[in-house]
Amino acid sequence: MSTKLNVADMVAKKVAGDKITMLTAYDASFAALLDGAGVDIVLVGDSLGMVLLGYDSTVPVTMAEMLHHGKAVRRGVKRALLVGDMPFLSYQVDMASAIRNGGRFMKEAGCDAVKLEGGLEVCDTVRGLVRAGIPVMGHIGLTPQTAGQLGGFKVQGNDLDSARKLLTAARGLAEAGVFAVVLECVPDELARIITQEIAIPTIGIGAGPHCDGQVLVTHDLVGLFEKFVPRFVKQYANLAPLVKEAIGGFVDEVRSGAFPDAPHSFPARPDLRELMQDKDV
Ligand code: KIV
16 A cells, blocks of 8 residues: 655645645545545545535535544545545634634544635634644635625636735745645636745646646536536546436336346245245245
């Protein structure tokens, strides 16, 4: 087994010019598939609220839900760096609760680091978490927990003012001690500049090819989430129709009696058959 990755490895990858791969997982089976495929960072994203739990946004996601899924993912990951996404209001209220909640991701779910959304306004929190020994990944640009304030799910940093703000936020987060920062839905040229300007890795989602790494929601990548597909998602497979076909096949064959057939049943041994006939069971 190759060695377990840590946060310093991610910074080393940036220095070496090796691209970082990051994908989401919410359960042990998917986590093991990602880990086996060599993904560098597995994120227990709060996207689980929409992808798995059927919420309309990530806002309702709770610490209990994140920890429950985080523990499952931990059991499937051996090599990748495991990052837990801090849900809405688990880090904004005060420093003590931010550290307590961040610590729970490490102590209870076995995460290696946490991720939180926001720019300069979360830098003090980042400092507190890092001081407490909790590695932090930042997340700027389109931040889904506060998408309402940003005018919805749309590209951020499209004008000079907001582009400057994002660059300042990236610099501030790096200075506060994050080991990497997710750039979501920002123009590719802005992502290139941010990537050049900071010493820590940028991980892009809808941020073009110049970032140090790329992240997608796994269920989008494999075509298992059908509600909507953002423009930045490349579907490497389209599994939903295959799953539907398989389930349809099961339903049809159970109804027609074709399943279970002999190869999928356990024939009784002849002596048991005789015994049962004797007893008139
Ligand atoms: O929750 C999530 O899945 C995320 C990624 C899309 C970066 O934050």
